[in-house]
Amino acid sequence: xxxxxxxxxxxxxxxxxxxxxxxxxxxxxxxxxxxxxxxxxxxxxxxxxxxxxxxxxxxxxxxxxxxxxxxxxxxxxxxxxxxxxxxxxxxxxxxxxxxxxxxxxxxxxxxxxxxxxxxxxxxxxxxxxxxxxxxxxxxxxxxxxxxxxxxxxxxxxxxxxxxxxxxxxxxxxxxxxxxxxxxxxxxxxxxxxxxxxxxxxxxxxxxxxxxxxxxxxxxxxxx
Amino acid sequence: xxxxxxxxxxxxxxxxxxxxxxxxxxxxxxxxxxxxxxxxxxxxxxxxxxxxxxxxxxxxxxxxxxxxxxxxxxxxxxxxxxxxxxxxxxxxxxxxxxxxxxxxxxxxxxxxxxxxxxxxxxxxxxxxxxxxxxxxxxxxxxxxxxxxxxxxxxxxxxxxxxxxxxxxxxxxxxxxxxxxxxxxxxxxxxxxxxxxxxxxxxxxxxxxxxxxxxxxxxxxxxxxxxxxxxxxxxxxxxxxxxxxxxxxxxxxxxxxxxxxxxxxxxxxxxxxxxxxxxxxxxxxxxxxxxxxxxxxxxxxxxxxxxxxxxxxxxxxxxxxxxxxxxxxxxxxxxxxxxxxxxxxxxxxxxxxxxxxxxxxxxxxxxxxxxxxxxxxxxxxxxxxxxxxxxxxxxxxxxxxxxxxxxxxxxxxxxxxxxxxxxxxxxxxxxxxxxxxxxxxxxxxxxxxxxx
Numbered sequence: 001x002x003x004x005x006x007x008x009x010x011x012x013x014x015x016x017x018x019x020x021x022x023x024x025x026x027x028x029x030x031x032x033x034x035x036x037x038x039x040x041x042x043x044x045x046x047x048x049x050x051x052x053x054x055x056x057x058x059x060x061x062x063x064x065x066x067x068x069x070x071x072x073x074x075x076x077x078x079x080x081x082x083x084x085x086x087x088x089x090x091x092x093x094x095x096x097x098x099x100x101x102x103x104x105x106x107x108x109x110x111x112x113x114x115x116x117x118x119x120x121x122x123x124x125x126x127x128x129x130x131x132x133x134x135x136x137x138x139x140x141x142x143x144x145x146x147x148x149x150x151x152x153x154x155x156x157x158x159x160x161x162x163x164x165x166x167x168x169x170x171x172x173x174x175x176x177x178x179x180x181x182x183x184x185x186x187x188x189x190x191x192x193x194x195x196x197x198x199x200x201x202x203x204x205x206x207x208x209x210x211x212x213x214x215x216x217x218x219x220x221x222x223x
Numbered sequence: 224x225x226x227x228x229x230x231x232x233x234x235x236x237x238x239x240x241x242x243x244x245x246x247x248x249x250x251x252x253x254x255x256x257x258x259x260x261x262x263x264x265x266x267x268x269x270x271x272x273x274x275x276x277x278x279x280x281x282x283x284x285x286x287x288x289x290x291x292x293x294x295x296x297x298x299x300x301x302x303x304x305x306x307x308x309x310x311x312x313x314x315x316x317x318x319x320x321x322x323x324x325x326x327x328x329x330x331x332x333x334x335x336x337x338x339x340x341x342x343x344x345x346x347x348x349x350x351x352x353x354x355x356x357x358x359x360x361x362x363x364x365x366x367x368x369x370x371x372x373x374x375x376x377x378x379x380x381x382x383x384x385x386x387x388x389x390x391x392x393x394x395x396x397x398x399x400x401x402x403x404x405x406x407x408x409x410x411x412x413x414x415x416x417x418x419x420x421x422x423x424x425x426x427x428x429x430x431x432x433x434x435x436x437x438x439x440x441x442x443x444x445x446x447x448x449x450x451x452x453x454x455x456x457x458x459x460x461x462x463x464x465x466x467x468x469x470x471x472x473x474x475x476x477x478x479x480x481x482x483x484x485x486x487x488x489x490x491x492x493x494x495x496x497x498x499x500x501x502x503x504x505x506x507x508x509x510x511x512x513x514x515x516x517x518x519x520x521x522x523x524x525x526x527x528x529x530x531x532x533x534x535x536x537x538x539x540x541x542x543x544x545x546x547x548x549x550x551x552x553x554x555x556x557x558x559x560x561x562x563x564x565x566x567x568x569x570x571x572x573x574x575x576x577x578x579x580x581x582x583x584x585x586x587x588x589x590x591x592x593x594x595x596x597x598x599x600x601x602x603x604x605x606x607x608x609x610x611x612x613x614x615x616x617x618x619x620x621x622x623x624x625x626x627x628x629x630x631x632x633x634x635x636x637x638x639x640x641x642x643x644x645x646x647x648x649x650x651x652x653x654x655x656x657x658x659x660x661x662x663x664x665x666x667x668x669x670x671x672x673x674x
Binding site for chain 2: 007008009011012013015018019021035037039041042043045049099100103106219220221
């Protein structure tokens, strides 16, 4: 039996000092064993204090590195904003993919929206040549639809889990219709393909899974 | 509820979803220590059986545009061996996981529940039925083991908040729109203050907040104290208060003794949940509770009178248990939930608002306690169940008490490594003549490596 002389308690488990007051425990009788504890002791998963330390060190290192590079080399070929934006996109993509790893259709839908917005922004930064809406968004929409189609065949996903995201991707694919109508694009072919492809899928899904779509919407949109 | 069917969350659940984080996972655990080591296959059979009787436990949590909702799942839960630290997160976004888990290790069975599913009472019913089934199956050969299970009277998916506190006769939408706001306004006028108060805290004083070193991997510090329930009751009777009030008062005193007094006045408040089933007849398995809070202000230099603390918080507690005051508060909560404007706000924004309200509420709470009272198992069962206790994940040091088989179990959980408050608490108990057994978990690398 292990007892704490200060707290005047019996202590379970393999403690050698009192878990409450850190006084050395008095061990009597069958010294080694004591009464077993009810708690398991899994190793630490991570260490908060250490993680914070490492994070600060790395950040500090990066800042110093940046200052040193800046001193010797002044980014003649491209602006720093591209480097930063690139890093930002990398991290955002990682966050989206990790957070949405359970539902691949959702991850694709989110990435499609994210990349579309980013490409429009890049285009704007570069003095608006229109490449983002002419090529990026329509082509990305078509490939996303194909990607969703393939991945739901490969991964075991319930219809109700992906159907709304499939429709979301389809809706993004329909946006180029606006570009066509407003005559914003020089080369209409990618947009025409995207709109036609999306429209067929949209109507097809609605015809086949109408009740499912309505039920999912009712469930998710209840107020 | 058939597969694919869904239902709204109850009024209390939304706050758990907004308030949960890595440290306070809003998961609580019940543990039964059995007389023999656990047979996993039999426990699985028992779980299958109990699970069939509790449709609510078939739910998974999903996210909609405006609200979270519960949806029925079609797979069966599996018992798992306990390998992770207690009360680790259960609800993970986008995963169709059950909102509870059944674990076993050596001679212990654990039930862990995400609080948005049900409260302590609902979980305890499930847990009692689970261990009854287990004992019945495990000791089938012994005569009468477990006996025949009495049919439990319960309403599985009834939302009792709505049954009792939702106004049904309101005619126009406009009324519903204006009602909670005008009431709040009236209340403010009565209080003489003009700034709307959105928290429920009864005190306007600055409330002491416990600070400490957060545990390295966010597992909670757990201190389980076991003692004789009769002797503890005697102590409470000497002060002429209930055991809940006695332990709460002792806790307030221990916090004050353990921590430095920074100012002339130190107000320590304790949040206490109340089981509403005892005031508003209901046998729902879902959440049906409310919280009250009591506080005591110490004045620097003035002698501490333990009996005065007991008296003061006993009076406060009783006043808050008045049916009318409970009713008014809950009605307002429901009115806000069903307020037309609140309903059409997108869920992430609602979550944000609830987070803010929760933060403000937390500033008025020093510590918390929760009492499940006495758990009684049939005599044929008691032979096979040695002990039973529960505890919860926390954002501030809290204790959960339950008595079983003449043992009073007080289980402290804390997000902080420090144990000074619990040490004072134990010291006060032993000084009053109680024999206390301490069981603690290990949270730092030094403790784990056996230093």
